[in-house]
Amino acid sequence: MRRADIALVACLSAVVPGCTVEATGFATDLRTYHEGTVRASTSEALVGPDGRCEGDINIDPAILRGASGQIRLGSTECEVVARLGGPYSVDIRPGSGGERITRLTYVSGPKIGVYIFANNRLTAIER
16 A cells, blocks of 8 residues: 555544545565555444444554553543453443443452443543
């Protein structure tokens, strides 16, 4: 895939909210042939009812925030799952204003508690 194609995918995903762009191509380094698909999405991955992140590509931004294992308010659902593992239970429902409210419950491990999210951002931790 050419650099111009990758730049186009990146620009489109930054400008058009809530969309997914997919491009397929190939590259060679004179010895080997590589073919691949790049898929960029402007929507963040969310935790599904089974406690796993739902997304095509999971680039974990959690490694960029704080020390390993540290959970901060404002973290995404998938950042918390990446740090703590799968939750014991997941409760997803619409809030009073139509926002997505998610509760991840952990009953074992180093960070026992209920993690509450509004629109994919951690807003409270109940211990």
